[in-house]
Structures are given as structure tokens and as C-alpha cells.
Amino acid sequence: MCGIIAVAGFRDVIQDLYDGLILLQHRGQDAAGIITYNNQFHLKKANGLVQDVFHDKSLLRLRGTMGVGHVRYPTAGCSSEFEAQPFFVSTPFGIALAHNGNLTNAAELRKFLLEKEYRHLNTNSDSEVLLNVLSVAIRNQRPKGRLTPDQVFSAMKSVYKRCKGAYSAVALIGGQGIVGFRDPHGIRPLQIGKRKYGMKEEYIIASENSAFPALDFEFIRDVRPGEVVFIDHKNRLHSRQVRHGELNPCIFEWVYLAAPDSTIDGVNVYKARVRMGEALARQIKAAGIHIDSVVPVPDTGRPVAAGLAGKLNVRYREGLIKNRYIHRTFIMPGQNMRKRSLHFKLHPIELEFKGKSVLLVDDSIVRGNTSKKIVELVREAGAKKVYFASASPPIISPDPYGIDLPTTQELIGANMSVEEIRKYIKADGLFYGTVEDMHKAIWYGNPKIKHFSEGCFTKKYPTPEVTPKLLKELGSCRNSTRESFQNDEEEGDNQKMLALV
Helix, strand or coil, X not given: CCEEEEEECCCCCHHHHHHHHHHCHHXXXXXXXXXXXXXXXXXXXXXXXXXXXXXXXXXXXXXXXEEEEEEECCCCCCCCHHHCCCEEECCCCCEEEEEEEEECCHHHHHHHHHHCCCCCCCCCCHHHHHHHHHHHHHHCCCCCCCCCHHHHHHHHHHHHHHCCEEEEEEEEECCCEEEEEECCCCCCCCEEEEEEECCEEEEEEECCHHHCHHHCCEEEEECCCCEEEEEECCCCEEEEEXXXXXXXXXXXXXXXXXXXCCEECCEEHHHHHHHHHHHHHHXXXXXXXXXXXXXXXXXXXXXXXXXXXXXXXXXXXXXEEECCCCCCHHHCCCHHHHHHHHHHHEEECHHHCCCCEEEEEECCCCCCHHHHHHHHHHHHCCCCEEEEEECCCCCCCCECCCCCECCHHHCHHHHCCHHHHHHHHCCCEEEECXXXXXXXXXXXXXXXXXXXXXXXXXXXXXXXXXXXXXHHHHHHHHHHHHHHHHHHHHHHHHHHHHHHC
């Protein structure tokens, strides 16, 4: 997952873009970037959090009434600073693109661009591939001076025809406008908002509408699967369903990825998580165990635990305090970095655990390392019994659409039974939510969603090109990428040690 944003207005949009990325920071902490346009492009991007990448000097330099921004969570490609987004190509007009998702046929497209279009790519990122496919498609429209909405929609037909996988994207075309588009399955979220500026309207396109209220934008709607939105140079909004498809949103958005105050495809994230907790309560009650208190694993475990505790009529307690300066370990690049951060990410309140039987509630169990460490922390704090509940079912397969679950070997749910996992994390009891309960929790908010992208739980993927062979290839590619990153990380640590000697 990544966070993307585009703003089109009648005044400098840099403050909106910067603030918007701060509000989308949960979607990626590896790198950040913004590009704006006022008859020329102004770009700033680097590795790091939004507040670390941008300073007063760079914010003053990023002038323009249109711009796009990105926060990166690395899946395909790597954590190199050269792969920070937005990416830029100079022709036609100059195009900058920010992308959330993952192209499953990036290797095939890379070959097409090199051999047929003679385009050199500078990185291993599939987002750069998507940008160049879009660039070729717009060039083939042979625009004369001004790019028309019909030409944009026609170009996007070609993009949809070539690109497979998950892609929600925003693109800034120099002097022409902003394009936003969502893949035909709507796997990754994309939403539109507007606000008044005198008698005119300014527009925003972003991954989540939780960013809209603070920027004074009114939520309009979700971008539909296969739909293209074009905001032209006069800030007029045009949209067209270029490729008809069926909505298959990623179910993990409601489990973990999205902010709790977001509403995606008509379903509030917080309420969906509460309902997942209420469904889990039935399992706990049937097990007949005694629980003194329900304790969430912050932050995404909180609404699940609240729903569960309410149904069980058991007290809810914040027994684990999260260090607010340690960020989401799941999306940290490299297992070494994740393991290091676990030691000081959470701090137990001993009075909430000593001599008590507690139920810990988290959104999911991926590798099992975090869950095992948390159980150890709680036992050391004096808990008599430690039970563990996961809002989602066992994760048994990779996700090729932009979540860093690259290989089956890394997934504890794919290699152990529930009882074996319980023993591994050293819990007295382990409970998992079911796929059916997740469906019901989301369908309650929007029964029109018929299917989900949920292959990590079911091995059933919405796009037909995803086969066991493709998953293996993607896993091998990402493993080599992460090994390279970890080697670089270790080398950096060695250099720091030498500098200290």
C-alpha cells in the first residue's frame, strides 16, 4: 500500500499536499514526495517521513495551483531513494505520477517499453513502468496544443488494456491537468472531494477521505473501478467509465491498512472493525474461558477489542502503551528493522496484567514474531493467563497487489495449524476471525460489494493472471530485493560503528 493525493485549485496547493500526506502517513513511512506545476515542474522527494523530507525552504519552492504527492510503502522495487515517488517523464507535456498498488505484469510491460518504445527505465519500480505506459498512450493520441478529455479517456483505454494488477494512481500533466484512475477491480481505494473557492470549485483526489475534512474538502464519492477522472487546466471535472469491471476491494484495507476514520466504498473502517470484534465474541463465549479484561494491541486492534468486549460484557483496558515515536512495524522494510523495533514499541502497564486472565486482540497475525513478543511482555508483567485473538483469519498466501506478504514461507498461517501457532506464540488460547465474519462486517455497511480481493486468506485472486508460478516469481524477486536492503542496512550499521570507534 501507499498513499497518494492530488489537488487542483486556484492558489498554491503545497500546503494542502503537505498536510494531506501527513494525514496519509499511515499508508507509508519509507519515503515521501510532492511535485507541483506553475508553467514549470517543482519536485521534492526523499526517503523518510513527510515532516523530515519537507522543510520551509522546499515548501516555499513548490509553487503551483496543481500538484500530486505520495508516501511510499515499498513492495515491488526497493527502498532506494531513487524509487521515491512521484516519478516524472518529460514527454508529452511532462507527466508526473504517484501510484498505489502493484502491477502483476510489470516485467512484460518493461520489455515492451524497452524493445518497442525504446524507453530506458531508471528503477525497478512498477510505478515507473505505469508512468511510461501512460506517457506512450497519451503521445499516441497526437495531441495538438491542448489535451482534450476525450483524448485522455482514449489514452486510458490503452493503459487499461496493457496493465494488469492493482493500480490507483494520480498523474499531473504539465499545463493540461490532473488524471486520476482506478483499476477495473477497484482493488486499491481512490476518492474525490471538492471545496468552494468563491464561485469556483477546487478538487482533491486521494487514497482515503479521512484526509478531506481537515483540508476543508467535502467528500464526493469513490472513484469507480475502471473509471478515469480528469481535472482540466480550468479546473473542470470530467469523468468516464473507461473500462467496465467489478468492484473487488482489498479486504485488508478494513482489517489493517486504512485509517479508522476513513469510509471506503461506502463502508466505515472503524465500524467494520467493531463488527469483526463482535463476531469474534461468539467464538470466545463458546470456548467457555474466564477473561478478566480485553486488551487491544494498539492501534488497529482497538476497535476490534471494543466490539468484542462490549459483546462479552467484559471490561476493556488499555494495558499496552505504544511509543508514539515508533512507527508501524509491519510496513518497515527489512525483517531486522522490524525485530529491533519490537523491543521498545510497546510497554505493558503491570497493574492491568498482574494475576489476571487477559485477552489480547490484534488485527492479524502475519509472521507471528510480534504476537509472540507481546505475549512474552504480558506474561513478564504478571498475567496469569494470556489468550490471543486475531480479527482476521490465518494469512495463508501472498498478496501480489501491494501488500508486503511476498512468500508463503514467511507466513506462519501457511505453515502451521492454529494449535501450532498457539504454541509458537505461547498463548493459552488462540482465536481467529473467519472469512465469512469479515464479509458480514463489511457487507453490513455496503451490501453492494459482492466480492473482495482476499487471496491472502483464501488463495482466490480477482485477476486471472495471478497463478502459483507468478506468486513464486514475485516472491523470489522481492526476497532478493530485501536481502540487498538488509545488506545495505548492515553495512550502514558497520560504518556507523567505525565512525564511533
